[in-house]
Amino acid sequence: MEAKSRSLSLKGFTFEEGWEEKKKRAEKIVEILMETHPREKLLIGDPYRTLVHCIISQRMRDKVTYRVWEELFRRYGNIEKIANTPVEEMQEFLRKQGVGLWKTKGEWIVKASKIILEKYGGKVPDNIHELMKLPGIGRKCANIVLAYGFGKQAIPVDTHVNRISKRLGLAPPRVAPEKVEEYLRALIPRDKWIYVNHAMVDHGRSICRPINPKCGECPLRELCPYAKGLVTEEHLRG
Ligand code: SF4
Numbered sequence: 001m002e003a004k005s006r007s008l009s010l011k012g013f014t015f016e017e018g019w020e021e022k023k024k025r026a027e028k029i030v031e032i033l034m035e036t037h038p039r040e041k042l043l044i045g046d047p048y049r050t051l052v053h054c055i056i057s058q059r060m061r062d063k064v065t066y067r068v069w070e071e072l073f074r075r076y077g078n079i080e081k082i083a084n085t086p087v088e089e090m091q092e093f094l095r096k097q098g099v100g101l102w103k104t105k106g107e108w109i110v111k112a113s114k115i116i117l118e119k120y121g122g123k124v125p126d127n128i129h130e131l132m133k134l135p136g137i138g139r140k141c142a143n144i145v146l147a148y149g150f151g152k153q154a155i156p157v158d159t160h161v162n163r164i165s166k167r168l169g170l171a172p173p174r175v176a177p178e179k180v181e182e183y184l185r186a187l188i189p190r191d192k193w194i195y196v197n198h199a200m201v202d203h204g205r206s207i208c209r210p211i212n213p214k215c216g217e218c219p220l221r222e223l224c225p226y227a228k229g230l231v232t233e234e235h236l237r238g
Pocket of ligand 1: 220221
């Protein structure tokens with residue numbers, strides 16, 4: 001059976017499975033993930049704060065990101081103050097907080113804030129194309145702002161989502177994260193998109209770890225080609 005979208009193919013997969021079969025399996029996987037990693041309420045917060053958090057978080061550990069992000073808003077308060085902060089001052093603040101890529105991130109935060117203020121009247125745009133025009137905002141961050149900032153149906157593909165989707169055979173092993181997102185959007189019902197990132201991140205931290213995944217205790221093992229040896233680390237490494 002043909003894949004739903006013309007740009008998606010079943011050819012890159014390491015095992016045989018029709019598109020409709022894959023869709024049913026994907027639906028079950030998401031249901032189990034949502035049961036196993038429930039979150040009462042998804043963090044649907046302030047889009048601007050989510051956006052700044054995402055810029056800081058790039059190549060940073062969660063704990064450090066959260067501390068710096070809290071301190072930044074404690075010190076500078078709001079978008080107007082951040083937009084009017086000299087770039088050098090923001091860079092120095094990030095450097096002192098131990099943020100990697102502090103030069104680039106300092107510039108991105110101030111410039112993105114200025115653009116949101118001047119071009120969008122202080123409101124973060126709620127569509128992916130406008131978001132991706134902002135400095136420091138790639139596709140993953142744009143989707144994070146949509147899902148966690150606005151509460152919209154979006155699938156941010158981070159390292160956990162990328163790895164787990166490929167182990168589960170929901171995307172071929174060698175495709176880029178943008179393509180993984182396309183497969184997931186085509187396979188998973190739209191009203192569940194918003195859960196995918198947080199459930200896979202939780203799953204990736206607790207069970208489907210980067211090294212030595214705990215397949216023996218995973219609730220997805222019956223549905224997982226990796227657990228059956230049909231997708232291997234060798235496939236994933238390319
Ligand atoms: S069975 Fe193993 S590889 Fe598959 S999702 Fe679970 S932990 Fe990951």
